[in-house]
Amino acid sequence: MALLTLLTDFGYRDHYVAALKARLLHLEPALQLLDISHAVEAFNIAHAVYVLSSVYQDFPAGTVHLVGVSDLGRGHGAEPVWHAAHYQGHYFVSADNGLLNLLCDGRPEELISLPPPGGSNLASPTRDVLAPAAVRLAQGEPLSALGPPAPDLHQLLNRQLxxxxxxxxxxxxxxxxxxxxxxxxxxxxxxxxxxxxxxxxxxxxxxxxxxxxxxxxxxxxxxxxxxxxxxxxxxxxxxxxxxxxxxxxxxxxxxxxxxxx
Structure with missing residues (x-):
């Protein structure tokens, strides 16, 4: 089973990190979890990209990285979208908020859209959408089993020299x-x-x-x-x-x- 890392803006004062881990372990009790950080500035995509890009390649190939930052995605009234991606030997699950575009400096090698949860409850997309997808990837399911190919990806631009x-x-x-x-x-x-x-x-x-x-x-x-x-x-x-x-x-x-x- 692959290692699963966690990067969120949940902070350490509340129960949110524990609730996420409880959900993950409920889905797979033998899961190997490792925290990257839960102190990303709230909704700060640039901060999350910097932290993740600084360390993800140090993990073994096949590691799954769950990113719960700005997890409702693009905002501005748009319907939320969530993705799973494969890039440089690693797997990533994240909202469609520009993070994957910045991390990969373009489009990942493989990108699929994750289906939304049943009903209208979007209180915690990280727990209810991203966590199950991350567990399935850690268990060895192929990316294609999680959803259809994503037609597009929210674009943000890195600052250029x-x-x-x-x-x-x-x-x-x-x-x-x-x-x-x-x-x-x-x-x-x-x-x-x-x-x-x-x-x-x-x-x-x-x-x-x-x-x-x-x-x-x-x-x-x-x-x-x-x-x-x-x-x-x-x-x-x-x-x-x-x-x-x-x-x-x-x-x-x-x-x-x-x-x-």
Whole structure:
């Protein structure tokens, strides 16, 4: 039986996580469950995508990932839709809210529509729609047994880097628990555009002219720029909360500049 991971915005104060796990274990008592997080910001698709994309490939192939974030999907009066997908050897079940499109940077390799629950009760689509589908996948059922091929997928766009001869313009894509700012500027982009020239990272009213190997290499209270394990450029404050101290948050602009040849 495949491992089943859980990623939701249910939080830890209420009974919602326990109710979801109770439902899953009722469907399959031998299920292997592992929590990724239940502290995704409420309805924050970008946060969920960042967390999931950072870790799902570390799990064994065939793992099923149940994502209960903004689980009524597109909203704005549209009929809710839920999907199950196969992508890079993993299975995902989620509402049609743009998450799968962002995670896969397009359409997954296989995508099916999950049938809605009987009746009009949509109090918890994660429990009543996504959980049964996730269990069936973990039990080894093929994706095609869960529903018909999905005709379309809700589209959201990832922020794209702007590359120029002497400059890279990116944005903050995540603020972590410590207040560090993770950007969409990759190490490879810095190397390709920089061509061996030293970079200067510009954000808010700050300029950092040295990339350090890790956050602890900086002085307490000083701004630090480094690459994380995913080779994303990150900004932090030594022993401080960078987002609060710098006034930068999700989607804030960050530039890397190089002296002209």
């Amino acid at each position: 702007r590359l120029q001869d002497n400059r890279i313009t990116g944005h903050v894509i995540h603020v972590d628990h410590y207040g560090n700012l993770i950007t969409n500027i990759s190490r490879s982009a810095v190397e390709v555009v920089g061509r061996g020239r030293p970079p200067a990272v510009h954000f808010a009213r700050e300029t950092v002219r040295e990339l350090l190997p890790h956050f602890a290499a900086g002085e307490p209270g000083a701004a630090v720029c480094t690459f994380n394990s995913r080779d994303c450029l990150c900004i932090g404050i030594g022993q401080g909360h960078a987002a609060e101290l710098l006034g930068l948050y999700y989607d804030s602009q960050v530039d890397v500049r190089f002296v002209a040849d």
